[in-house]
Amino acid sequence: MQPVNFRSFAQKVRHNKKGFKRFLAKVEKKAPENLDQMAEEIDKEVWGVTDCLSCANCCKKMTPTFTTKDITRISAFLNMSPKAFKEKWLYYDKKDRDWMNRSQPCQFLNLADNKCSIYEVRPEDCAGFPHLKKKKMVDYIHVHQQNIEYCPATYNMVERMMERMEDRKTVRS
Structure with missing residues (x-):
C-alpha cells in the first residue's frame, strides 16, 4: 500500500473533478442494476491500495x-x-x-x-466515512460527488466505476 501523494492527488482532482461529478450525476439519475454489487467489489479493491493513515484529509479538510x-x-x-x-x-x-x-x-x-x-x-x-459501499448506493451519490476532491479512496472508487461501466458498454456494442 502506497502513502497518498497529495500533489498527484490534487492534480488528478483538478483535471477530473468535473467529469467525475457529471458521471456520478448520470449514475444517480439512471443507476445500473448491479450498482450495489459493483460498489462491494470496488470497495475491496480500493482498500487494498488506500492507506488512510498516510492521508487523513477527511479529518484535516472536512467536518463530520x-x-x-x-x-x-x-x-x-x-x-x-x-x-x-x-x-x-x-x-x-x-x-x-x-x-x-x-x-x-x-x-x-x-x-x-x-x-x-x-x-x-x-x-x-x-x-462510516467515506461511505463507499452503503446499500442503496445511489442514495449516497451526492456524498461521493462532494468527497472526490477530499478522499483518495472515493476518487479511486469513482475512477474504477467509470472504467467498469465503460468496459460493459464496449462489451455490449
Whole structure:
C-alpha cells in the first residue's frame, strides 16, 4: 500500500473533478442494476491500495456531523457534559440543522501520526466515512460527488466505476 501523494492527488482532482461529478450525476439519475454489487467489489479493491493513515484529509479538510448519540458518547468518554462538549468544540449549523466542528483540522486528530484520539467513540459519520459501499448506493451519490476532491479512496472508487461501466458498454456494442 502506497502513502497518498497529495500533489498527484490534487492534480488528478483538478483535471477530473468535473467529469467525475457529471458521471456520478448520470449514475444517480439512471443507476445500473448491479450498482450495489459493483460498489462491494470496488470497495475491496480500493482498500487494498488506500492507506488512510498516510492521508487523513477527511479529518484535516472536512467536518463530520455529530448526532445527539455521538455527542453523548464522546462527552462521556472525555468526562464532560454534552453541553460543555458542544460549547468547547462544536457549532450548530442552523441551515442543515447539524452539530459540526468549529475548526479544522479536527481537534481529535493527532497530526504527528494521523490517528484519532477518540477513535473508539468517534462520530458515526467518521466511522462510516467515506461511505463507499452503503446499500442503496445511489442514495449516497451526492456524498461521493462532494468527497472526490477530499478522499483518495472515493476518487479511486469513482475512477474504477467509470472504467467498469465503460468496459460493459464496449462489451455490449
